[in-house]
Amino acid sequence: MESSRTILTKIFTDYYLGAAQAKKDGKPIAYVTAFTPVEILRAMDITCLYPESYAVVCSASGKAGDMIGSSGMGQFAGDLCSYSLISLGMDHAERLPYGGLPEPDFMVATNNQCGTTLLWFRLWSQRKNIPLFMIDYPTGSENTDQNEYVYRQYLALIEFVKKQTGRDLDQRVLAQQAANSRAACKLWSQVHVLNQAALQIDAAKLANALFPIVAARGTPAVCRYCETLIHEHSRENENAVIAAQPSFRLLWHGYPLWFLPKRYPSFNDDRFQIVLNDYTLWWDLDYPAADTLESLIRPYTSTYLNWLPQRRIDWTEQLVRDYAIDGVILHANRSCRRALAHVIPLRDHLLRQGIPSIILESDMANPDYYSPEKMNSQLESFKESILAA
Ligand code: SF4
Numbered sequence: 243m244e245s246s247r248t249i250l251t252k253i254f255t256d257y258y259l260g261a262a263q264a265k266k267d268g269k270p271i272a273y274v275t276a277f278t279p280v281e282i283l284r285a286m287d288i289t290c291l292y293p294e295s296y297a298v299v300c301s302a303s304g305k306a307g308d309m310i311g312s313s314g315m316g317q318f319a320g321d322l323c324s325y326s327l328i329s330l331g332m333d334h335a336e337r338l339p340y341g342g343l344p345e346p347d348f349m350v351a352t353n354n355q356c357g358t359t360l361l362w363f364r365l366w367s368q369r370k371n372i373p374l375f376m377i378d379y380p381t382g383s384e385n386t387d388q389n390e391y392v393y394r395q396y397l398a399l400i401e402f403v404k405k406q407t408g409r410d411l412d413q414r415v416l417a418q419q420a421a422n423s424r425a426a427c428k429l430w431s432q433v434h435v436l437n438q439a440a441l442q443i444d445a446a447k448l449a450n451a452l453f454p455i456v457a458a459r460g461t462p463a464v465c466r467y468c469e470t471l472i473h474e475h476s477r478e479n480e481n482a483v484i485a486a487q488p489s490f491r492l493l494w495h496g497y498p499l500w501f502l503p504k505r506y507p508s509f510n511d512d513r514f515q516i517v518l519n520d521y522t523l524w525w526d527l528d529y530p531a532a533d534t535l536e537s538l539i540r541p542y543t544s545t546y547l548n549w550l551p552q553r554r555i556d557w558t559e560q561l562v563r564d565y566a567i568d569g570v571i572l573h574a575n576r577s578c579r580r581a582l583a584h585v586i587p588l589r590d591h592l593l594r595q596g597i598p599s600i601i602l603e604s605d606m607a608n609p610d611y612y613s614p615e616k617m618n619s620q621l622e623s624f625k626e627s628i629l630a631a
Contacts, residue, residue: 243470243473244466244470245470245474246451246467246470246471246474249463249466249467249470250450250451250453250454250467252463253453253454253457253458253461253463253464253467254453256458256463257291257457257458258340260289261289261291261343261344262341262344264289264344265344265345269287269289270287270288270289270347270348270406270407270409271288271289271290271291271344271345271346271347272288272289272290272291272346272347272348272349272350273290273291273292273293273343273346273349273350273363273366274290274291274292274349274350274351275292275294275350275351275352275355275359275363276292276294276295276355276456277352277354277355277542277545278290278350278351278352278377278542279352279377279396279399279538279541279542280419280459280460281416281419281420281423281460281538282396282399282400282403282411282416282535282538283350283403284415284419284460285411285412285413285415285416285419286400286403286404286407286409286410286411286412287409287412287415288403288407288409291343291344291346292456292457293325293329293332293343294325294329295453295456295457296328296329296332296339296343297324297325297328297329297607298325298453298500298607299339299340300328300332300338300339300607301324301328301500301501301606301607301608301609302500302501303339304501305328305335305338305339306324306328306501306607306608306609307608307609307610308331308335308336309327309328309331309332309335309338310324310327310328310331310608311331311335312331312333312334312335313327313328313329313330313331313334314330314331314334315327315330319608319610320576322358322362322577323356323358323362323577323578324577324605324606324607324608325577325606325607326358326359326362327608328607329362329366330362330365330366330369333369333370345370346370346372347372347406347407348367348372348373348374348375348402348403348406349363349366349367349372349373349374349375350374350375350376350377350399351363351364351374351375351376351377352376352377352379352542353376353377353378353379354377354379354542354543354545354547354548355545355547355548355580356547356578356579356580357580358578358579358580360376363376364376373402373406375398375399375402375403377392377395377396377399377542378391378395379392379542379543379545379548380392380543381548381549381550388543389536389539389543392539392542392543393535393536393539396535396538396539397535416533416534416535417533417534418533419460420460420529420532420533420534420537420538421533422459422460422461422462422464422465423459423460423527423529423541424529424530424531424533425465426454426455426459426460426464426465426468427455427459427525427526427527427528427529427541429464429465429468429469429472430455430464430468430525430526431523431526432468432472433448433451433468433471433472433475434448434518434522434523434526436472436475436476437517437518437565438564438565438566440477440484440487441484441485441487441488441491441515441517442475442476442477442482442484442485443471443475444485445494445505445506445515445516445517445518445519446504446505446506448519448522449498449505449506449519449521449522450505451467451471451522452522452525454467454468455468455525456525459525459527485515486512488512488513488514488515488517489513489514490513490514490515490568490569490625490628491515491517491565491566491567491568492514492515492516492517492567492568492569492570492571493516493517493518493519493520493558493561493562493565493567493569493570493571494506494516494518494519494520494521494571494573495519495520495521495558495570495571495572495573495585495588496520496521496572496573496574496575496578496581496585497521497573497575497577497578497581497606498519498521498573498606499573499604499605499606499612500606500607501607501608501609501612502612506519507602507614507617507618507621509621509625510618511625514569514625514628516571517565517567518561518565518567520557520558520561523546523561524545524546524547527541527542527544527545528540528541528544529541547580547581551583551584551587552584554584554588555584555587555588555591558570558588558592559591559592559595562592562595562597567597568597568598568628568631569597569598569599569600569624569627569628570589570592570597570598570599570600571599571600571602571621571624572585572588572589572599572600572601572602573602573604573606574601574602574603574604575604575605575606576603576604576605576608576611577605577606577607577608578606585601586601589601596631598624598627598628598631600620600621600623600624600627602617602620602621604617
């Protein structure tokens with residue numbers, strides 16, 4: 243049986259080499275935002291690339307500073323999302339991981355995670371002089387009118403892609419993609435559940451395991467990858483390497499720190515371990531069973547960052563219960579205004595419930611906003627507050 247590491251490497255290689263090959267073969271390439279209904283594009287035989295995911299790779303490779311400097315937006319670096327800055331820098335920086343992303347033929351941006359993506363992709367498509375299609379997802383609870391509104395935009399997206407490429411939608415491929423995405427998201431959720439009763443999969447490994455569900459959702463390889471992770475870390479597997487159990491189980495709320503080798507700061511004390519980062523669960527998308535164009539409305543309307551702040555707070559509180567969490571570290575990510583909206587109310591809510599919680603300020607991809615000394619000292623006080631609780 244292949245190891246999860248081997249499958250992950252293959253998914254990475256297929257994604258980057260596949261894109262380079264598509265470019266050579268003259269096949270259409272689209273840059274898409276993280277929660278684009280990519281199943282539609284794949285059913286039209288479009289190669290989809292995720293600049294946000296590539297920004298993570300660049301940050302983890304220590305390239306963020308160079309790329310932000312090359313973005314032409316450096317004077318606004320303190321105000322803009324670092325994923326956007328890194329991406330814009332990709333067009334000018336040198337010695338990029340995987341040689342950079344091939345040039346796209348068009349872009350698709352959605353606002354079901356933030357409004358930044360629309361402005362960033364608009365600026366980028368203008369700079370590249372290529373077409374852009376934007377999808378507007380209403381925030382809040384779903385209703386029939388909203389579904390119709392999103393559905394009509396999906397039909398318009400299909401027309402747009404047809405016009406750009408001359409390709410038609412293959413309903414059979416769409417159904418297969420939707421079914422694969424649904425199965426992969428269920429399995430991805432089960433990977434996390436491993437850590438509910440005991441710490442069985444390291445948080446850094448889970449963060450590094452995110453790429454397939456983000457960038458290759460809809461392909462059968464992602465299901466295989468999740469099944470293998472579950473097998474490798476299951477207590478029923480006599481060869482499983484199960485970590486030493488922490489005395490205090492922590493939840494890291496929000497984005498990891500991608501530039502750190504372990505993705506999260508060290509606690510310098512094995513009694514404290516992160517057993518869950520809710521960010522990786524943002525890709526536990528809720529696909530209904532139908533496998534039709536309509537079935538892609540709910541998962542992409544009901545994304546975590548498109549929920550109203552109170553729903554995000556309720557969900558996090560439920561995770562605290564499900565994962566028997568002793569303390570919550572909330573990452574106030576400078577880059578992401580949408581994610582910041584509920585951080586202080588969430589911290590206050592958790593404290594009222596008697597759950598030790600702390601806000602740490604940093605940035606997911608730009609290490610200039612990370613102060614190890616400050617963070618270590620805040621974490622020391624946090625550990626003391628948990629020990630005293
Ligand atoms: S980090 Fe936040 S602001 Fe940046 S693209 Fe993601 S959701 Fe948008």
